[in-house]
Amino acid sequence: QLQLQESGPGLVKPSETLSLTCTVSGGSISSSSYYWGWIRQPPGKGLEWIGSIYYSGSTYYNPSLKSRVTISVDTSKNQFSLKLSSVTAADTAVYYCARRSLLWFGELWDYWGQGTLVTVSS
Amino acid sequence: QSVLTQPPSVSAAPGQKVTISCSGSSSNIGNNYVSWYQQLPGTAPKLLIYENNKRPSGIPDRFSGSKSGTSATLGITGLQTGDEADYYCGTWDSSLSAGQGVFGGGTKLTVL
Numbered sequence: 200q201l202q203l204q205e206s207g208p209g210l211v212k213p214s215e216t217l218s219l220t221c222t223v224s225g226g227s228i229s230s231s232s233y234y235w236g237w238i239r240q241p242p243g244k245g246l247e248w249i250g251s252i253y254y255s256g257s258t259y260y261n262p263s264l265k266s267r268v269t270i271s272v273d274t275s276k277n278q279f280s281l282k283l284s285s286v287t288a289a290d291t292a293v294y295y296c297a298r299r300s301l302l303w304f305g306e307l308w309d310y311w312g313q314g315t316l317v318t319v320s321s
Numbered sequence: 322q323s324v325l326t327q328p329p330s331v332s333a334a335p336g337q338k339v340t341i342s343c344s345g346s347s348s349n350i351g352n353n354y355v356s357w358y359q360q361l362p363g364t365a366p367k368l369l370i371y372e373n374n375k376r377p378s379g380i381p382d383r384f385s386g387s388k389s390g391t392s393a394t395l396g397i398t399g400l401q402t403g404d405e406a407d408y409y410c411g412t413w414d415s416s417l418s419a420g421q422g423v424f425g426g427g428t429k430l431t432v433l
Contacts, residue, residue, distance in 0.1 A: 236422075245323060246358075246366065246409055248422035261421050295365055304372050305354025306413040306422045311365040 201225040203296050203312035211290075211319050217283040221296030221312060222276075229254040229274045234299040237270065237281045238308070239292040247292075251299055252279055286319045293317075324349060325410055325425035332431040333400055341395040341428045343410030349423055353413045355393040357386055360407045360427075369408075370395065397430070405432050 207219035221235070228235060236251030250260040252270045260268050264283070272279040283290060293316050297308040326344040333339040343355065357370035368377055370386035373393065385396040393410055410425040 238422075238424075245427040246411075246424040248411075248424060251422070259419055259421065262417055262419075300371075303354075303375070305356060306411060307354075307356040307368060307371040308358070308366070308411070309368050309371075309377065311367070314365050 201298065201310050203298065203310060205294060205296050205312045205315040207315065207317070209316060209318060211286055211317060212321050213287055213319055214285055217281070217286050217290060217317055217319075219281045219294055219296075219315065219317070220278050221280070222278050223298075224277070228272065228277045228279065232301050234259075234301065235272065235279045236297055236299055236308070238295045238297055240295070240314070241289075241292045249281065249283075249294075288319050291317065291319045323426040324414055324423040325412065327408075327410060327425035327428045329426070330429045330431065332433055334433050335400050335402060337400050338396065338398045339400060339430065340397075341408050341410075341430070343393040343395070343425050345391050345393075345412065345414075345423075346416075347391060348416035349391075349412050349414040350388065350393055351391040352415065355386065355388055355410055355412045357384075357393075357395045358409045358411065359404075360409065362406070366409060400432050402432050405430055 202224045234251040237249040252258045267284045269282040293314040295314045296312045298310040300309045358366035360366040373388040374386040407427045414423045
């Protein structure tokens with residue numbers, strides 16, 4: 200059974216860089232059938248798509264975050280990562296990593312991590 | 322403000338049917354497939370519907386999806402108290418050169 204697990208600091212200071220890693224188990228991140236991505240949810244609010252990456256390194260980013268976001272992949276560790284720079288309180292959210300399947304049409308996320316709350320505060 | 326528009330809340334009695342709408346435009350729903358997600362309190366979202374109207378293995382046929390033009394609809398029949406959750410629609414938006422994923426603002430379902 201595929202599992203995704205987010206890890207990283209739960210507290211980040213304003214203006215610093217948020218860094219999270221998603222470890223994939225029970226399947227290979229190098230499969231040609233999937234993208235891997237990050238989605239966040241501010242407390243009490245809806246879902247926001249951050250971006251996605253293919254095992255080859257090809258990426259898509261949310262235009263509103265693009266100048267601050269980097270998503271990378273480490274196939275040797277079966278992990279992918281998120282870096283969000285110059286954070287503010289508005290970046291406080293539960294961050295989910297997830298798998299986007301290419302086996303069907305459309306933007307669909309079929310496996311999700313449990314999510315990790317990142318708070319931006321001094 | 323979300324690119325896709327959903328009603329903030331819907332409610333219905335146990336055993337009844339409810340529908341949740343998701344409105345977009347030609348750059349997203351109009352030319353791309355829609356997926357739906359269920360988020361139970363305190364948990365990660367779960368895929369309910371993909372390719373507008375298909376259900377992943379394990380999702381009961383009480384859940385259905387449809388799409389017409391630039392709008393999509395999630396239907397739930399035989400409502401149960403366990404269906405109380407937030408529901409989100411999602412799709413791809415091609416309005417910018419690279420495109421991006423987009424979600425609706427979410428709809429809270431209350432089973433009275």
